[in-house]
Every structure is written in C-alpha cells, then in structure tokens.
Amino acid sequence: MHIAVCGDVVDIETNGGLTKPESECKTICPGNPLYYCGGGSRLTWYAWNLTDPLYKWNYPTGNDAGSYKFFVPGVVVPLLTTVGVNGKITFVEKAGTGPPNSTGAFELDPSLVGSPDWKSAWRTMRGLKTDVFCSAGLTLPDKVGRQINIGGWSGTSTFGVRLYWPDGGPGVNSTNDWQENAAEVKLQKGRWYPSGMIMSNGSMLVVGGQDGSNGAPVPSLEVLPRVGPTIEMDWLRRTDPYNLYPFLYVLPGGGIFVGYYNEARILDPVTFETVRTLPQIPGNVNNPGAGRTYPLEGAAMMLPQEAPYSDPVTMLICGGSTNGAATANDNCVSIQPENPSSNWTIERMPSQRVMPCIAALPDGTYLIANGAQAGVAGFGLANTPNLNAVLYDPSKKVNERMSIMVNTTVARMYHSEAILMQDGRVLISGSDPQDPKYPEEYRVEVFEPPYITSGAARPAYTITNKDWAYGGQVTITVTVGDTANMRASLMGSVSSTHGNSMGQRTIFPAISCAGNTCTITAPPDDKVCPPGWFMLFILDANKTPSVSTWVRIGGDPAQLGNWPQSKSFTKPGI
Numbered sequence: 001m002h003i004a005v006c007g008d009v010v011d012i013e014t015n016g017g018l019t020k021p022e023s024e025c026k027t028i029c030p031g032n033p034l035y036y037c038g039g040g041s042r043l044t045w046y047a048w049n050l051t052d053p054l055y056k057w058n059y060p061t062g063n064d065a066g067s068y069k070f071f072v073p074g075v076v077v078p079l080l081t082t083v084g085v086n087g088k089i090t091f092v093e094k095a096g097t098g099p100p101n102s103t104g105a106f107e108l109d110p111s112l113v114g115s116p117d118w119k120s121a122w123r124t125m126r127g128l129k130t131d132v133f134c135s136a137g138l139t140l141p142d143k144v145g146r147q148i149n150i151g152g153w154s155g156t157s158t159f160g161v162r163l164y165w166p167d168g169g170p171g172v173n174s175t176n177d178w179q180e181n182a183a184e185v186k187l188q189k190g191r192w193y194p195s196g197m198i199m200s201n202g203s204m205l206v207v208g209g210q211d212g213s214n215g216a217p218v219p220s221l222e223v224l225p226r227v228g229p230t231i232e233m234d235w236l237r238r239t240d241p242y243n244l245y246p247f248l249y250v251l252p253g254g255g256i257f258v259g260y261y262n263e264a265r266i267l268d269p270v271t272f273e274t275v276r277t278l279p280q281i282p283g284n285v286n287n288p289g290a291g292r293t294y295p296l297e298g299a300a301m302m303l304p305q306e307a308p309y310s311d312p313v314t315m316l317i318c319g320g321s322t323n324g325a326a327t328a329n330d331n332c333v334s335i336q337p338e339n340p341s342s343n344w345t346i347e348r349m350p351s352q353r354v355m356p357c358i359a360a361l362p363d364g365t366y367l368i369a370n371g372a373q374a375g376v377a378g379f380g381l382a383n384t385p386n387l388n389a390v391l392y393d394p395s396k397k398v399n400e401r402m403s404i405m406v407n408t409t410v411a412r413m414y415h416s417e418a419i420l421m422q423d424g425r426v427l428i429s430g431s432d433p434q435d436p437k438y439p440e441e442y443r444v445e446v447f448e449p450p451y452i453t454s455g456a457a458r459p460a461y462t463i464t465n466k467d468w469a470y471g472g473q474v475t476i477t478v479t480v481g482d483t484a485n486m487r488a489s490l491m492g493s494v495s496s497t498h499g500n501s502m503g504q505r506t507i508f509p510a511i512s513c514a515g516n517t518c519t520i521t522a523p524p525d526d527k528v529c530p531p532g533w534f535m536l537f538i539l540d541a542n543k544t545p546s547v548s549t550w551v552r553i554g555g556d557p558a559q560l561g562n563w564p565q566s567k568s569f570t571k572p573g574i
Contacts, residue, residue: 055348058403063453068408072113074442076106078430080497081417084166085145085550094133111170127178130157136196137495141531142561144572151191154212158190181568193244200526202558225563242291245500247300250530253338261291286327292320297377299358299499303394307510312336319356321376328352357418359426362489362537362545366392370412379434385411411438417496422548451544459546468522468553483513485541490534
C-alpha cells in the first residue's frame, strides 16, 4: 500500500517508507521522453549537505565591488555599439528613435569626455540610407578594421550591407562616414534580427532572422563575400520565432558553435551540416524549456582560452526567459561543446535576468549587467529593471563564481549595451523599451571593475609590430610595472546588441619576460583565433591590466580589403 506523506524527508521513514534502487524511479514520461516520471509508487528526492551550500555568492564591499559612474550625456539611444580600432566608439540607432533630423549614427571619442563642451566628444556621422533596426555588426579583419552592419528592419533595410572605415584617433578628428548602396551590395536574403561571425577563413557568416518586422522566418545562412546560394537550416525553421540573434562562435576544433532558443549544435565550417547536436539547454525550475535567444533573450560568452590551448573551451549562457508566463531565468549554464561526454552545468544567479548584457574583461572575468527581472525582450514587454552588476569569475569553483557588485540607478531595459573600452572600463548605454515606466535612455555610464577602483598602479607597454602572424613571436617593452608573473590578454573586437557580443573572444597567449622586454607568442591558428582585431592588454601579478593597443592577428585571408566590388565603397586593399 502506498502512503502519502507531507512534511520532512524523515517522515517518510517514520511512516514505513523504504529506500529502493534508483533504477526503479527511471520510468520515461510517456508524454515527453526527455524527462523521467518515476514509477511504481516511487518518490525521488535530493538532499544537500547544508554545511557545504549548493551555491555561494560573494559579497565584495568598497572598491572591491566596482563602481558605476556617469560618463557623458548622450545624443543617441543606441541599438548597437562597437569599439573601433581608432579608439572611438560607434553608435547606431533604429530610425525614429532620436530627433526627426537624426542621421542615426554617431561616434564617441572617450578622450574628449570631460571637455568643457561635452558635445565635442560626439561626432555626427552620415551615410546610412536604410534602417539598422535590429541589425548585426562586426569588425572586419581587413588592414584598417572596417566595421560592417548587416540586415535591418523592413523592405530594403533587411538586405542592408553598410561599411565604415574608422579614421582619426583619440583627440584627432575623424571624417569618414558610413557607406551603403543597396542597389549594388546587399544580402541574398533580407534579415531582421540576424547574427554575424568572422569564420576561420576570414569570410563572414550571416545566420537567421525574419524577413521584416514580425515577419516570416528566414531559416538560412549565407556567406559574405557571396559564395553560392543561401543554405536552409531545418532547426532554424523549427524553432522560429525564438531563435533570433543566435550565438555564433568558431571552436578551436574548427566547428561552429550555434546557440539558439533552448538548443545548441556544432556545424561543419565548410558544408554547414550538423556535426553534433548538443544536449538541450536547461531552462529554469518553472519551465525547463525556457529560452536563451531573442525574444527570450539571454547573453552568451566564450570563456577564456589559454596557451597552450589544450583545455576544452567552455561556452557560457546567462539569463533568458520563458514562453507564456515570461518568467526570467535565474541561472547561467555552461558546456564544453567539443567534449563528447559533456553536458550543461547550471549555476544559479543572484537574481532573475532577461535581456542581460555581458562584457568580457581583460583579467578573464565577465561583467553581467542590464536587463529586467521579469518579462521578455521587446517593446513594453519587461518589468522590474535589474540594477545590480554581477562579476563572473570562471577561475573559481563552479557555484562560487558570482560576486554581487554595486548597483546603478539607471534602468537599462530593451536595446541596451555593455562593451569593453580600451582602458578596461565597460561602457554601459542605451534602453529603448518604449514604455512610459522606463524612458528612452540617453545617459552613458561606465562600470569600473575592481582593478580600476582599487587605485592600483597600472602597467604600461610599447609595441611596434601590430600585425601578427599565427604562431609568431612579438616583442613588447614594458615601461611601467614589474614583469614578474606578467600575463597578456587578447580581447576580440565586439559589436554589442540584444545580449549578443558579436566577435567576442578572450585569449591568454604565452608570454615570457627578461627585464622589461617581453615576448608574446601569437595564437597558433585560425580556429583558436579567427582572423581579426584584438585589444592587447598586459596584466601584472595582481591582475591589474594596462590600457590596451589594437593588434591584428591572422591577416585578411578572405581578401575583404578588396571587397565589395562597387565604386560606392572605399576599399583599403590587402
């Protein structure tokens, strides 16, 4: 006879309950083969040793908790931000967000912030001819680090291909503008909410989207410069509309990681056939099928790769939400996708968060910021801003990696961004929820990590060779700081939008020092490090980083410097 018992676990034994083999509880649910339903009047419970809690958050105080600071008044509510190789930051907005006469594009010079005329830090850019609303962005591996923006909102905009050649420098006026000619250079398929990635061969991969505002799915991928037709992906069609802005990364083994909705897979980089379907991404306790990409928007990062690059790489995805109830996720999940036996590891976050942004920091940690504690991504669809910053440190034990940092006072909801600056601070911008409770946010903040708020002296260096070949050795001269136990980090150029940091990568290359001369060995190949532009930081023994310098690694194998073949675009050559 089965006895129903309510109360503590000890009450089960008190009322005659007996333990049975775990195998008797592993009956597959008839309605869903992904889960166990127990069986035969069996009850499974899990116990945890309370002297060793399942998760432990850190509560730093003072300078160790970091700092939010107002940075500069804004002139634009950005949709997408990119740090340029000229030391400036580009902002593009969806049409109609700003004043009626807005050009939709601006460039911020951080070196001029704090000038008596704050507007001098901003440059109005021109050249955008179509609407960049919910487009994708990348920095090209050509020799000048041109920025590309692809896709857009409706009609011709969804086919958009827009290029900007960064010029000038800190305190030095820039004059170049965006260039676009939809009649001559465009995507094969119109795409709203696509993602982009630089492949190991230097070409651009463009994945997914819809054919316009809340339109039909575009469940395909294509390559720029154009190579053959688009290729349809059944898994994109099947998971529409919850797979928008998928997470894309080149893996060290050569495959392409794709994270979308609550699924992930590895694609062959030549045929784009699925090499491995990964286990389903876990959701939350309210809904195990919760999603991670727009509109159930989370954020993703590749965790650091470190010489000699023998450890399996780990992917991290944080936040997201659920269909229907719109219950925001309260966890991060991670996996080593190239490890055949790996599964997802769940780590609880200190609070629920949908529409988060994550910025990779040069010391190997990750800042989780922005978003809301309830709802989904979109206009007026989320509530309760998440004002708290969380620092994720993958060098610590699982479930002890999160530190609860300071709070901001500014709600950063839909269409907000977080992006690493060359000086190691994180630029926090945007919020355009079109909700009377939360205004369009023009103010720009910076988050200062503990390595800045500590006030510690920062190392400095000079470098001559800024164009690296794979496996090559590059010499730097350390001008400030002790070279004992010095490290270097390479931070990929990022375009930030909708929780997607396109181009993100953190690499700790080999470095050796003799006196104040250090030799850095470049990453070995285009799979560990796809060709592109990286911010080079050096870090002292206390993990305090320098200000960075841009370097290019791997050249321009796809010869993007000669593309596109249109007189409407200025090309730098190879």
